[in-house]
Amino acid sequence: MNQVFKEAQPSPNEILELFQDVREQTDRLVAPLTPEDMMLQSMEDASPAKWHLAHTTWFFEEFILKPHAPSYTSPDERFAFLFNSYYVQAGPRHARDKRGLVSRPGVDAVRAYRDHVEGSLADLIDSGAGDAETIVSLTELGCHHEMQHQELLVTDLLHGLSHNPLMPAYREPEPLAISEEVPLTFTKHDGGLFEIGHYGDGFAYDCEGPRHKTYVAPFQLADRPVSNRDWIAFIEDGGYSKQPLWLMEGWAVSQAEGWDAPLYWWQQDGAWWSYTLRGPQPVNLDAPVVHVSYYEADAFARWAGVRLASEVEWELAARDTVIEGNFMESAAFRPLPAGSLWGDVWEWTQSPFTPYPGFRPPEGALGEYNGKFMVNQMVLRGGSCATPKLQMRPTYRTFFYPHQRWQMLGLRLAKDADQ
Incomplete structure (x- = not known):
């Protein structure tokens, strides 16, 4: 799909391992956050952490499960409207600058959505049903898509937290390393x-x-x-x-x-x-x-x-x-x-x-x-x-x-x- 050479494609077992690793990394990134942190949207360019969790889940649902798993059922069809980002051909979308106003579904419901999609995708890959080569390729793309959103999640969070007069820390402060000036060569x-x-x-x-x-x-x-x-x-x-x-x-x-x-x-x-x-x-x-x-x-x-x-x-x-x-x-x-x-x-x-x-x-x-x-x-x-x-x-x-x-x-x- 978005790869140049298919002979480099991972096996189903390898792609499942990558998928699980990427999803776990996202969970680790949001682990220190409060529900209030998860709702921050400080500008149109940034999105709430909760939205990142849901959007990356929607991506797997929209482009893999819905077209390739005939028996798949979404926990809520309205999520397609709430969590699409800019894919016009995938259907209408909620306004980008108002993602921080979507207090419901709550964080627990979004986590349940993630669990539902993760289990369904793992079952689809394990079954070997459908066009396995396309499913693996799309899953690989979805993993790299989520990695991009991991970066956006923490930088969007930084921007949101920067508006708090208390200047909270996402991670515990550490002393600056002692360094020397390196000449520019x-x-x-x-x-x-x-x-x-x-x-x-x-x-x-x-x-x-x-x-x-x-x-x-x-x-x-x-x-x-x-x-x-x-x-x-x-x-x-x-x-x-x-x-x-x-x-x-x-x-x-x-x-x-x-x-x-x-x-x-x-x-x-x-x-x-x-x-x-x-x-x-x-x-x-x-x-x-x-x-x-x-x-x-x-x-x-x-x-x-x-x-x-x-x-x-x-x-x-x-x-x-x-x-x-x-x-x-x-x-x-x-x-x-x-x-x-x-x-x-x-x-x-x-x-x-x-x-x-x-x-x-x-x-x-x-x-x-x-x-x-x-x-x-x-x-x-x-x-x-x-x-x-x-x-x-x-x-x-x-x-x-x-x-x-x-x-x-x-x-x-x-x-x-x-x-």
Whole structure:
């Protein structure tokens, strides 16, 4: 379905194990939350944790159980209206900005819904009935879909909790690690004609292909992300007030929103502080800066006399590296110093999220998964401290609008080979 090569497909037993692991991870993420926490919706871009639980369950029900398990019965047909997100072909939907007003069904009813769907899907896969290859492929897609929502769940929660004057912590605070400033250095990479995009080694979303050739000029990529220490220098040099550094639209947004620092930052007794999933903490100077928009990232790069990488440059630099870093599994839930190319923060690129040559979305509602978002958004690479590691591969493309900041968004600098 949304895989490029079916020979890499897992077996039914493997997909059941993945399904159970993913669902258990979601349950662990919401375990510390109160019922009131589960209802928070602080803006239209964010959704309540309860809705994430229900929507990821609806996905398996809508795209696997209803079409492939003839005897399946939903516990409540109205859930299809409440928990559809943006799949127009799947039917009408509740208003996105009013998800936090859906107090009923309650959390217990949503958990019962999850249990019902989990049991039904496990029975379907165990039975071997129907088109087993399609069912396994769709279940794999559903697991990766839920992993994306795991990240959204915790970042949406952070945004919601940030509005509480008590500044509650999702996880217990931990002392900041002692670190040293790491000089900003660059590694040179050769140019030439390269193939990029998914090459058939396991799961991939449709937007990661088709694999195709593209020319890349020689370039240099920074060996670490931009740090909080770097960003404070940008602030102190008046970066937020120097209009020539900014794209016109970015300047307008920055002025309208009153940006003068990354999201969740404030000054206290002459020092910078930030609200995190571990509560309020001093800004860790040597950790990657996070919660900055594309507009801010682009302005910073101009201030530094360089630029953001293209997504092709990032992919070429990453393709021979080991995928190790600060991901969700580390449970740090914040960027840490001395990070690798992977994890900690998603890294803005200068590339718009557009289709690769020859891209064709799948037929039906699942064709809406990525294809209809290929306009006015920018690509980020590398994953973050809230991203499940299993999601990561060199070809993975995530995307956000250039003004958005509530996700774990940072940047890595690049420059031409002769700079």
